Amino acid sequence: MTTPFLPPQLWRRPGLHVMAMLLALVLLFLIDTATRYEVAVSVFYTVVIVAMAHVLALRGLMVLTGSCIALTWLSFFITRYGDLRAGQINMLISTVAILITGYLACRAELARAAAHEAQARLLRISRIHSLEGLATSIAHELNQPLAAIVTSGHACQRWMEQDPPNLDKARQALLRILGDADRASAIIGRVRKLSKGEPASPRPFVFNAAVREVLALSQAEIQRLDIAMRADLAAGLPLALADPVQVQQVIANLVLNAMEATALVDIARRTILVESLQLQDKLVFRVSDGGPGLPAGAQEQVFEPFWTTKHEGIGVGLSISRSIVESNGGHIWAEPHVQGGAVFAFSVPVAPQEGPA
Template identity: 60%
Template structure:
C-alpha cells in the first residue's frame, strides 16, 4: 500500500487519539458528576471499521484505563457520584465494544451467505434455479441491511441505546444464519437429497417469516390478518424449507395486491389442524386467478408475470411434497386467491 493510500487511515487514527485525549482532559478537569467518559463509546464505534478484533479490544481496555485514571485525578465533586458515573461509563464502553464486534461478525456472516450464493451461481447453467435462490435469499439479506442500519442509529445516539442495538444484532445474526440455511437447503433439494425433517412449531416459523415482510407490507398499505392456531402439535418437516415456501407465497400475495386499490388490500394467514395434518392458508384479495391458471400454477417455467420465470411455485411444490405434504390453490371467496399446503404432524417418538 502506497503512502498516499495509508495517509487517510493514519489521519483517522490520529483523530481518534486526539478525541480520546480531549475526552480524558474534559473528564479529568470537570466534576465527578459529569460523565464525559461515556463518549469513549463514540471512539469505539469509529474504530470498529478501521482496526481488527484484537486492536479493538486493546482500545476498549485503554478507554477503561483512562476512565479510571480520570476518576483518580479529578480534583473536586461528589466521589460517590463519580464512582457511579465511572461504572456506567465502563459498562457502556464494554457493551459498545461487544456489540461492535458482534455487528462485524454478522456482516461477515452475511458476506459468507452472499459468497455461497455466488458459488452456486457459477456452477449451474440453469438461470431459473439461480434466480430462484436469489429470490429466496433476498428476504433475510434485506432484513440484515435494515437491522444493521437500525443498529448503527441506536449506537450513534448521544446516549447509545445499547438494548435496542443488541436486539438488532440478534436479528442480524439470526437472518444471516437463515440465509446460509436457505442456500444449503435449496442446493440439497436440487441434488435430490432428502430434507432435514425435525419437529418444529409451525406458527412460530410463520411469524418469523411475516416479521421479515412487515416493512414491505406496511409500505404498500396492506392490512395483515394473522389467524394462527397457537395450539398446534409440532410439524415434522424441514423448517427452513417450509419457511421458504411461506416466504414465497407471502411475496406472491403482496405482488398480487399491488394492482388493486390500497383500501382493498387484505392479506390473511391462518393455520389449523385438519384430517391429521397441519394446514396453512395464505389468502389475498388481489387480482385473483384467471381461468385455466390453476392447472399450470405449479408447472416449472410457467408464469403469468411479465418478468417472472415460473420457478417459485414449482420449487415450493417440490419442497412441500418432499416433506410429506400437499400444496394447492383456488380462487378466493372475496376475490383474489387462496394458497394452502399441508404438513405431517410429528408423532410422539419424533417429537421427543
C-alpha cells in the same frame, strides 16, 4: 480506507468513523483533565460509545468501553486540584455511566448479529436461492452444446451443398453434432437427478413447532420491512407425518414469497397472516398476505417452473415446493383472497397414531 491505529477485527465500518472516535476521545480526555469544574465531564464518553455502536464490532465496543474508563481514571489521578471527594464521586458516576452504556451497546450489537444470523439461516433453509443459482447455471451450461450443434449443422449443410459434396467433412460435422448432443443430454440427466432432490424421509413431528421455527427465522426481515405478521396456529393438533426439513423449506418459501409481495405495497397494507389447522386427516399451513395478489387467472400458472413476475426471480420456488409437498403425500394450492393479496396453502398427512401435539 484503513485506520492505522486499530486492528481490523475491532470494527465493522472502518475509516472516518474511527478517526472521529479517536479525536473525540483525545478531546474529552484533555477537557476532563484540564478543566477545574467539579462536574463529570467524562460522562460524555458515553456519547462516543453510543455513536460508535453501529461502527464497532463486539470486541471493539468492549475495548472502547475499557479505554473510556481508563481515560477517566487517568484524568482523575493527573488532576490534583479541586475537591478530592467531589472528584471521586464524579469518577464513580462516570465509570458507572460508561459501564452501563458499554453494556447496552454490546447487547445491541449481539442482537444485531443474531438477527443477521437468523436471516442467513432462513435463506439457507429455503434453499431456493441456491436452486435459482443452479437453474441459471444449467441454462448457461446447456447453451454451449446447443450453440455448437447449430454451428456444426450449418457447416454440415455447406459441405453437402458443395458440388461434389464433401462427404468426409460432412461426416465429421455430424460426429461433432452427435458428441454435443450427448453432452447436452448428460447435463439434463444430471439436472434430473438433482431436481429429484433428497428423497423424503417422513417421520412424525410437531407441525406448529416447525412453523414457529421458520417464523422466528424470518422475524428480523419482517421487522426490517415493517410487516405486521400474525400467527394463528391451532392448538392440540395431532403430529404430522412428513419430512420435517422439507416441510420447513416449503413454509420458508411461501413466507418469503409473502414477504416479497407485501414489500411492494405501502406500510399500512403490509400484513401477513399465518395459520395452521386440521382438515380431516391432513394438517394445513396457510399464509395470506396484503400484497398485490396474483395476476388474474394465474392461480395454477404460478406453480409452473420458470413462471415469475419478478425482475430477479427465476420462478422455481413454487414448482419445487409443489414437488416436495406431493412427494410427502400432500397438496399445495393458491386460493383467491377476498381482500386482495394472495393466499397460499399446503397440506401434509396426519401421523396415524395417538397423542395430541
